Amino acid sequence: MSTIIGLEAAAWDLKLREPFGIAGGAQHLAANAWCRLELDDGTFGLGEAAPFPAVNGETQRQALEDLSRARGLMVGRSALDWRRRARELTEAELAPSARCAVESALLDAWCRRARLSLRAFFGGHEARLVTDITLPTGSVAATTEGARRAVAAGFTRLKVKVGGAPLEHDVARLRATLAVAPEAELLLDANASLSAAEALELAASLGRERHRLVLFEQPTPKDDWDGLRRVREGGLQVAADESAQSARDVAALARARAVDVINLKITKCGVAEALDMALAARAHGLELMIGGMVESKLAMGVSASLACGLGGFRYVDLDTPMFLAEEPTRGGWLQDGATLSLEDVEHGHGVDVIR
Ligand SMILES: [Mg+2]
Structure with missing residues (x-):
């Protein structure tokens, strides 16, 4: 079955050794988020959202809101048809960084359950x-x-x-x-x-x-x-x-x-x-x-x-x-x-x- 029974997310502020500067501005702290997706047998997978405001305007706040929205789309559904789950996240217009986190966690859980490396x-x-x-x-x-x-x-x-x-x-x-x-x-x-x-x-x-x-x-x-x-x-x-x-x-x-x-x-x-x-x-x-x-x-x-x-x-x-x-x-x-x-x-x- 591999039903998804939970999806939790949290802010994840990662301090940098030095500012990461690009043409559009510098990041002094990676204001990221991580999520944990759980399957019905207790297997879980982890994923990270890394919004970079100076690149595309995405923010941690938006990532967290969208991760919370993703819970409603994921819980109760199968992890096996993962491409369909990914499509649903896209159709719900979740921010790309949030989609990345959920898809990562989903595949991680799926592979951990299958005892297979993601590689x-x-x-x-x-x-x-x-x-x-x-x-x-x-x-x-x-x-x-x-x-x-x-x-x-x-x-x-x-x-x-x-x-x-x-x-x-x-x-x-x-x-x-x-x-x-x-x-x-x-x-x-x-x-x-x-x-x-x-x-x-x-x-x-x-x-x-x-x-x-x-x-x-x-x-x-x-x-x-x-x-x-x-x-x-x-x-x-x-x-x-x-x-x-x-x-x-x-x-x-x-x-x-x-x-x-x-x-x-x-x-x-x-x-x-x-x-x-x-x-x-x-x-x-x-x-x-x-x-x-x-x-x-x-x-x-x-x-x-x-x-x-x-x-x-x-x-x-x-x-x-x-x-x-x-x-x-x-x-x-x-x-x-x-x-x-x-x-x-x-x-x-x-x-x-x-x-
Ligand atoms: Mg580049």
Whole structure:
């Protein structure tokens, strides 16, 4: 039967070691939420909602309201037809971060009951991922120090948040990063804040080091697909993040030849839609990236399971648990430098909440 008998949610304020700055603003605290979904045999699953106001305006309050609304939609229903449950959450117009939490908890419970890892459930393609690490927006000194620490910790791909400041400021940050991380590859993420011309100017400012810029994520506004295409035609690999919220967006971006890569985030659209986006991207010959908002290992453990299960993700950006001041979870992946190993996760995503 696997009937859902309970769904509880709570605010989950996660203190950060340093502000997580992007072009649209900084997050000083991840005001998230978590939920616990219980099945009729006592098995339970956990999920996380990570609203990031500066990205899409979603808030913790809305996530909690929608999680409370989800209880009425879920309790008494079967967990086995999980895609139908996911569809119902979408039709009820729940905020994406709340849908992500409920779908995660549902699949976690389902897999724990089946004594199956979520990674195996998604396909079991591989057990390890190598993540990049983010250098948030901020001063040249902070970026330089972050790059230095990242290199010492074994990271070879640095994702630099750009935009929201004069271009010269970002040029200085990138030059400093390249200087202290001479072997590293660079990813840039403008979070939809630049024009195509500015993005190309920023890339050109790297001069002879430009080949180290392997990906420019969302240089231009969400709806400026011409801009994305222009950056691409300027010789850069471009990823869609804010522009890609659904499988339909992925197909349209591919037809418009606007991007090379799709950044999947379960927090943008829920788990079922993220799977559909991955399949749409593959069908259209686009590369895949897995990312997230500012999340603990609870949400990122689901994303890691999805990426490992499907396999072949070219870019992995599952670094925000490292930004938390205290570890709020137990279990999940084992980390060694930039490598995340899910080999020992036995049931579900394997992550429990401890504070
Ligand atoms: Mg992004």
